[in-house]
Amino acid sequence: MKSYIRVKAYLLILIIVLPSYSQSNNSPVPRESKQLIIVLTDSTSSTKGFLYRCDKKNGTWKLISSKLPIVLGRNGLGWGRGLHQIDSSLLPVKVEGDGKSPAGVFTLSYAFGYAKVETMKNLKFPYIEVTSMLECIDDVKSKYYNQLVNNNEADTIDWQSSEKMYFADVYYEQGIVVDQNINPIEKGAGSCIFLHNWATPNETSAGCTEMAPENLKEIINWLNYSDYPILVQLTEPLYRFYQQQWELPVLENLNP
Template identity: 35%
Template sequence: WGTGLHPAVAGGPVKREGDGRAPAGVFAIGDAFGYAATADTALPYRAMTAGDWCIDVPGSPLYNRIVSVQDVGADAIVGSTEPMRRDLHKQGDARYVLGFVIEHNTAAVPRAGSCIFAHVWKSPQTPTAGCTAMDAGHMQALLAWLDPAARPLFVLLPTPEHARLHAAWGLPAPAGD
């Protein structure tokens, strides 16, 4: 379970930094980001530079925040493994060419998981470290469709939990209900 808009369900596993799992729950959608100067989206958009990093170091006061080296200094990103321009820092990896922040662990509780995004996949067979990934065309369509005025939410639940919690949490019924 992640830290989102509803409490974790008792008895289930809890998201932890480095566990390689996506957090379950209901989350607000944060800013969109990408490599281009602009994107076709109504969400707030941030063009990433070589100096932008998401801090995944649990002991950092900047944990779970996207920061610019220009603003925080090079020492602040030491140990972080999440450059937002993966194409420049990770051998041309284009996964962050377009995406958005999933607002998990916004209180930045150390070791509760950080840098959770929806982004472009490397390939359909390549897992993420806890994010949600899709092909570039679907990401472009999703970002163009999202309307922040409608206060969209990101719901990521196992099917049995969705079936059990949808009414109590005010979610759409599972398909087939």
């Protein structure tokens, strides 16, 4: 189970590190975080939006890129399980198979891709090479639910449904794992959520956040594990609602 343990090790690191985060009384974004990815849409049902990147300098978030187009799940957004508190009066709660991308605040544990790690010269972030054996399990009855597993090294093949990572064409050529529903994993609360490539900008996903490959490559090379990168994914109205409370940067309107 060497490869399985290797994949899980990054999750274990996060479980150890997360309790040491210093969060303010109001914000789920850890004070130690110096990298922020923000994804905004104009409504809960929207399948298109924009991504922003910010660095924290001298305690203040600074926008470092122009907004980048993204696409989301075919049914928009629903609250995921991350660092935030869920208020179901503001947004539906995500469940397995609902076609929604997770809204909220999430850590990012590692990147993945078809490229060999030795060719990734600019990496400052944990990276998993995708092989033909790697699957992400979305079967709620499996003990490996919402985990990446090498199928030839698992104790038992107890799943009927999974994402076969190596056979997803351009989509999983590169990506970033979003820590949605991991600590602890709740059966049926959503699985296998990534930032990954799109094939075209006119599609939707099953729940992931997709973008142009060249933009995602730049993001992967920018991420620094020691800077505790965080994803904030919300509707634009919810972002405005939480902006001061969560100490988030002021951004331009989604539709100026």
